[in-house]
Amino acid sequence: MRRNNPKRELWFAWYTTVIFYNFYFIVFFPVTHAQPPPHPYWSDALVANWFGHNHHGLIIGFGIIFAVAGLTAPQNALIAYSMRRMSVSRVFAWSYLVLYSVAAIPGLLLLCVALSVGALRPARDPAQLHWLYDFGLLSFTGTMGLFLIGSLVWMLAILLDKNRVLPKWFGYLNLCNALTEVVIAPAWIFHAGVFSWNGLISWWVDIVVFGIYTGAFLTQLRKLIQREDFGDGPLPELTKPHRAGASLAGTAP
């Protein structure tokens, strides 16, 4: 990033997002084995065994997540910014920002805390380990509303937008992502089968949809930044000292 690259803030957010997803994938799949999720129907003994086996992976992996989870913020900021460029009320951007920022706690960090506590003392009473296991994985899988409403907010903003900031088909894809948050709901009910938290439909189909959606929004946000034309003009505050930059969609309070 050149220091004077007018898009440096946007590229910063985009690259941080990509970096975060890399951390996320490495930690959740190979390091902690928290994804694909272990079985919800395991007995206390099997759960205790799982914690014993993955002790180091869980502690180190989630340690990495605790260190880098804040990097989710630029992603939410960039998406909120995309909505500020649209011809819709700023309420959309703010709603998305708050929804997805709050979602990091039940949707990510509680899982890391619960499974770390389980891994901390694998000799703990297996019934308690089982409770921690259920707590973590259900909190992670079962956090639906924040992502559901967040996706719908982004969808609505894209569909209403007249500035063609993001393509309409991507708006519709948001609906597909929102629907996976409905399909995941039975994970709160079933201990086994296709709708349980690691089931064929609730996990595998949903993760494919989520993967396509994530790939699509990363590419679309990248295109958005490439298209953005700030020119080489002076920085906002140079021309208008007071609450300057009203011309820039984002800078106004």
Next chain:
Amino acid sequence: MNAKVRPLVIWLILSAITLGYLALDSSADDHGAYRASSVVTTIAIGLALVKVRLIFREFMQVRNAPALLCRITDLWVLLIGAALLGSYFIGLAAR
């Protein structure tokens, strides 16, 4: 065909297929008790795909769309058919 009459004709064809299902339904049964039948399953899926293609072509007006969309929707019908029949018969084999 007249653009006003055409939807009606398509609707009649689709409804007739739907009603045909009822006959198919009872043909497979042994005095009210349902029996497994690969023939009925295959016909049911096949008829559904015919209806799906009709809905694509006529109701969704792919008929008048660029060839690319025609090809894609046809490909989708085949894809759905292959997935449905494939999973059904793999399930049978795995039993």
Next chain:
Amino acid sequence: MTEIAEAGPPPGADRQPAEAAGKPARHIPGQPDMWVLVLFEALVFTAYFAVYLYHRSAYSGLFLRSQASLSPWLGTLDTLLLLTSSMFMLRCVQAARAGAFRSAMANAHLTGAMGAAFLASKITEWFLLVHGGHTFTSNQFFMYYFFLTGIHLLHLLIGFIILGVIIYQLRGPRRRSLELVETCATYWHTVDLLWVLIFSLLYVVR
């Protein structure tokens, strides 16, 4: 998928001139973007169906016994209602295209009425089943039954919002975006299309 989106006219592009010139230009009705949703959802549902059919043939006894509690008549009625709604939707689009907005409006309302009848029929069926002791958690068959009909019904409810967009577009003389009407119609037909598959897979397949 991107190709479709880019192959068609850009969103909002005016294609009146081509039609006015008398050339029956081949075009995708509405936004090509909606087809991404249609094709994507069709694939997602195909995945659900494939999982269901696989389990069904693996445990056919239980599925057949449970399936006998469904009324094929109600299922057929549901299908006919949605097919009829789709026909009215097509006529609505044709009327809007011809500038006959009054007729388009009438057809849009008929579409909605058929959709509402489907909704009522579905809720009745659920009510009867639950009263008969068959719920989401009863067994494998009813798990799939309630899931597939439920997620489909959710699509129908979204369809009502979309129908609202059509009516809103048709009502105001200054709005009347044919493109939006066609886009919304495409969605509505998808709800019909998915039901046709669900009907044959839940009620007819043996």
Next chain:
Amino acid sequence: MKRADGEKILFWTLPVTAVIWVSAFFLFPGFTHPMSPSMTAAQVAAFYRDPGNLSRIRASMILFNWFAPALIPLLMLIVAQVRRMAHRTPILSYCLVACSAGGPAIFLVADLFWLLAAFQPARDPQLTVMFNDLAWMTFTTAVPFLIAQSLFIALAIYLDRPDRLVFRRWVALFNIVVAVALVPAAFTGLALSGPMAWNGLLPFWVKNIAIAAWIVVMSVVIGQNLYQRADGQAQPAAAEAVPA
């Protein structure tokens, strides 16, 4: 004259917050000599059952419950300063808004577990250990948004126009140091004793001192900015001579 926008009132809530914070910290018997993760179940249960401890635990955690959200106005004052910087987009201020919800909220989860542990101290000691573990782990690993917001502030200062900085350079450097100091706490699960345990040098002393220093320093810097701005407002801001 600048019209009263209330930012200074928000700023002057900070001393009150600080009083709550310091009293809560010293009130909690598990902080002054931080509880070791290697305590036995019986010791942990005895800690919560001791009537003298119990009332202090409850009082301190109730105070902490008030303290954490009281920091959100400080975080928002920082956001307001970042908005004044010469950035082309609101991305960095959005990043800070996104972080400001996370930090205090995770701390509140830890607070909840401590209060739960203290609510029924007569229960099975194993359960008390679990709540105690949950509380300490949540509290110690509650660094992700703090690390991120320090880095975002540093980056925001770096991207600001060098000839008219809203925050001075050393603030950026200070924030990077704080971010680095917070990282070891994320890995506290590695050891039940020694410098990496949750009562050890890095996850407890370094981390908490870094957070305390950050709150104090950022408050002072914000206060300076608020007052300087009020003074400078009499003349037009453009008078701060920018070479064209």
